[in-house]
Amino acid sequence: MTPTRLTTRALHVAAAATLLCASLSARAGEVEVLHYWTSGGEAKAASALKATLQGKGHSWKDFAVAGGGGDSAMTVLKSRVVSGNAPAAAQIKGPSIQEWGNEGVLANLDDVAKANNWDALLPKVVSDVMKHKGHYVAVPVNVHRVNWLWANPEVLKKANAKMPTNWDEFFVTAEALKKAGVIPVAHGGQNWQDFTTFESVALGVGGADFYRKALVQLDAGSLKGATMQKVLTTFRKVKGYTDKNAPGRDWNLATAMVIRGEAGMQLMGDWAKGEFIAAGKAPGKDFLCAAAPGTANAFTFNIDSFAMFKIKNTANLQAQKDMAAAIMSPEFQETFNLNKGSIPARLNMDMAKFDDCAKLSSKDFVATAKSNTLVPSIAHGMAVSSAAEGAIKDVVSQFWNTDSMTPEQAMDRLVAAAKTK
Amino acid sequence: MSPGFASRLSRWMPKLAVAPGFALSFAFIYGLIAWNGVLSFSASRLLPNYEWVGLAQYVSLFESERWHVALVNLGIFSALFIGVGLALGLFLAILLDQKIRAEGVLRTVYLYPMALSFIVTGTAWKWILNPGLGLEHLVRGWGFESFTFDWLVNPDMAIYTIVIAGVWQSAGFVMALFLAGLRGIDDSILKAAQIDGATLPRIYWRIVIPSLRPVFFSTLLVLAHISIKSFDLVMALTAGGPGFATDMPATFMYAMSFSRGQIGLGAASATIMLCTVAAIVVPYLYSELRGARR
Numbered sequence: 001m002t003p004t005r006l007t008t009r010a011l012h013v014a015a016a017a018t019l020l021c022a023s024l025s026a027r028a029g030e031v032e033v034l035h036y037w038t039s040g041g042e043a044k045a046a047s048a049l050k051a052t053l054q055g056k057g058h059s060w061k062d063f064a065v066a067g068g069g070g071d072s073a074m075t076v077l078k079s080r081v082v083s084g085n086a087p088a089a090a091q092i093k094g095p096s097i098q099e100w101g102n103e104g105v106l107a108n109l110d111d112v113a114k115a116n117n118w119d120a121l122l123p124k125v126v127s128d129v130m131k132h133k134g135h136y137v138a139v140p141v142n143v144h145r146v147n148w149l150w151a152n153p154e155v156l157k158k159a160n161a162k163m164p165t166n167w168d169e170f171f172v173t174a175e176a177l178k179k180a181g182v183i184p185v186a187h188g189g190q191n192w193q194d195f196t197t198f199e200s201v202a203l204g205v206g207g208a209d210f211y212r213k214a215l216v217q218l219d220a221g222s223l224k225g226a227t228m229q230k231v232l233t234t235f236r237k238v239k240g241y242t243d244k245n246a247p248g249r250d251w252n253l254a255t256a257m258v259i260r261g262e263a264g265m266q267l268m269g270d271w272a273k274g275e276f277i278a279a280g281k282a283p284g285k286d287f288l289c290a291a292a293p294g295t296a297n298a299f300t301f302n303i304d305s306f307a308m309f310k311i312k313n314t315a316n317l318q319a320q321k322d323m324a325a326a327i328m329s330p331e332f333q334e335t336f337n338l339n340k341g342s343i344p345a346r347l348n349m350d351m352a353k354f355d356d357c358a359k360l361s362s363k364d365f366v367a368t369a370k371s372n373t374l375v376p377s378i379a380h381g382m383a384v385s386s387a388a389e390g391a392i393k394d395v396v397s398q399f400w401n402t403d404s405m406t407p408e409q410a411m412d413r414l415v416a417a418a419k420t421k
Numbered sequence: 422m423s424p425g426f427a428s429r430l431s432r433w434m435p436k437l438a439v440a441p442g443f444a445l446s447f448a449f450i451y452g453l454i455a456w457n458g459v460l461s462f463s464a465s466r467l468l469p470n471y472e473w474v475g476l477a478q479y480v481s482l483f484e485s486e487r488w489h490v491a492l493v494n495l496g497i498f499s500a501l502f503i504g505v506g507l508a509l510g511l512f513l514a515i516l517l518d519q520k521i522r523a524e525g526v527l528r529t530v531y532l533y534p535m536a537l538s539f540i541v542t543g544t545a546w547k548w549i550l551n552p553g554l555g556l557e558h559l560v561r562g563w564g565f566e567s568f569t570f571d572w573l574v575n576p577d578m579a580i581y582t583i584v585i586a587g588v589w590q591s592a593g594f595v596m597a598l599f600l601a602g603l604r605g606i607d608d609s610i611l612k613a614a615q616i617d618g619a620t621l622p623r624i625y626w627r628i629v630i631p632s633l634r635p636v637f638f639s640t641l642l643v644l645a646h647i648s649i650k651s652f653d654l655v656m657a658l659t660a661g662g663p664g665f666a667t668d669m670p671a672t673f674m675y676a677m678s679f680s681r682g683q684i685g686l687g688a689a690s691a692t693i694m695l696c697t698v699a700a701i702v703v704p705y706l707y708s709e710l711r712g713a714r715r
Binding site for chain 1: 447467468469481486487493547551552554571572574576601660664665666676679680681682683685698
């Protein structure tokens with residue numbers, strides 16, 4: 001092809017594109033979406049939403065900020081909001097939605113929620129998180145279960161051990177694995193991973209009511225008492241079965257140790273499943289998933305959601321509402337969660353396409369929502385304000401790392417940390 | 422054009438030329454310092470607001486265990502980083518000053534770490550010091566099965582690994598400064614001392630090192646402010662861990678302001694850091710400027 005012909009073709013394409021845009025822009029708006037889904041599976045999940053919106057004629061302006069925990073994304077978001085130029089939607093979750101709501105910058109989605117009957121589609125604990133002062137301001141995209149235990153069945157077989165269902169069995173299994181010469185528990189010593197383990201121990205040892213009182217309502221009596229002491233001793237005992245290279249290790253490297261059979265078990269949320277799947281492993285055959293010891297009848301949830309910001313342009317406003325409705329649609333919830341490894345936030349979804357771990361997760365999600373044992377994950381920013389969460393995380397991580405600290409000292413510090421506002 | 426205007430213009434020209442830069446630096450350095458100061462007295466959470474809470478943020482700052490850990494770490498790190506850095510840099514400079522062969526090559530080798538960013542230094546030392554990957558693994562591989570060097574993962578010792586990496590990075594730079602100072606000393610003084618029969622260590626102790634005083638001061642100033650604002654090295658090497666055992670004021674400030682939604686508390690810690698730097702710099706500048714005027 002000669003250069004001239006190439007240019008002509010490019011011109012044609014450009015002209016067509018301009019025409020197309022012009023014809024759409026009459027009614028269509030633009031949504032700018034801030035998110036931090038930048039890894040492989042996550043990016044695929046985000047493009048599903050993009051396609052849905054483009055199907056409705058709106059344009060999608062991607063505003064992805066790298067950095068898994070979302071810290072850098074939040075910093076960018078703050079500067080945008082302070083300068084009066086908020087994006088239409090941003091990935092914000094848990095009590096942070098309330099904090100943003102208190103700043104008075106979130107949009108009211110009640111009409112979309114009413115038209116699509118969100119109140120009936122979401123468990124109350126979930127819809128409460130999405131509301132600020134009784135009005136919907138955010139939409140959930142998925143539910144992660146945090147209290148999972150992952151294991152390598154081959155390693156368990158070699159050690160002649162079985163999948164534990166409570167903490168006593170857990171230590172029997174861990175001891176057997178140790179004797180067989182593998183690392184019993186794969187752990188990454190980052191403070192949020194210490195906290196994730198602590199959370200599962202607290203739920204398994206104390207039960208859902210204790211968990212809610214101590215780690216959601218921050219009741220001083222529960223934070224300092226016999227049950228919490230038992231939780232802390234059990235938590236400390238788990239550390240004895242991790243290897244000493246753990247500090248600073250990323251969670252996915254810990255998962256890789258289970259995949260390779262260097263370690264037997266890992267306590268981690270269901271995003272770990274993505275690592276197993278990516279390594280070509282099949283659930284039930286190459287790896288096992290079960291609720292963390294003693295938590296089979298409870299569920300700690302970590303929900304990703306989009307909070308909608310107040311915007312002025314009316315066309316964009318329509319696009320924003322369409323996006324909110326699209327996120328809650330069964331089609332999107334299915335595609336997105338198949339890619340992300342989590343389960344849909346709406347109840348009564350057809351789970352046929354999901355794997356066994358996700359089916360178990362979904363069944364337990366519905367069941368625990370009924371039996372009131374569905375609790376928010378404190379380690380993943382769902383239970384308390386970010387300031388209190390951070391202070392408690394500091395104490396837990398310090399207790400994990402400082403062998404000389406007694407459970408009594410830890411409990412005193414927990415009570416003090418819970419007062420952080 | 423009247424001659425009066427031309428002369429007035431030439432009198433004002435320097436001020437006009439400097440004015441934009443001055444205005445910009447005033448707004449974006451001193452203005453933002455002042456804003457940070459205001460925020461440290463406010464109830465700011467996620468976003469800045471101006472609800473006055475007096476000294477409450479400072480009170481909760483000094484009640485916070487984590488801040489105390491950060492201050493103690495800053496003390497340990499500064500003392501060792503500056504002390505060892507100075508001693509090692511001076512030692513290297515004295516060795517290099519002995520008119521040896523290939524001095525240019527050696528000087529580049531020693532100075533080279535300074536060309537790396539602290540992020541690179543931190544990441545490299547993280548691998549070297551990791552017990553399962555680096556030094557401990559290597560020495561055990563050589564047959565010394567009981568060799569242990571796990572400071573990186575030991576909450577009581579982790580801060581010293583930061584000192585190691587920091588000194589490794591800056592010793593060459595200190596050496597370069599001292600070498601320049603050594604080269605500036607008048608040879609005839611040293612020759613006279615030699616004729617008087619002074620030994621080499623004595624010459625260094627009584628003549629060379631005292632005449633390096635100004636170099637000591639400027640090196641101290643540079644290292645001191647690096648240690649107070651040290652952030653990237655800690656982030657790359659330990660990310661403040663295990664737990665928050667290696668937290669420093671700068672990492673504390675970042676965590677509070679940007680991931681915990683406590684901008685007020687973060688601003689208060691930043692103000693304390695500024696005061697710490699000022700406590701070192703102001704007396705130094707004062708003595709320097711007074712010396713110059715004399």
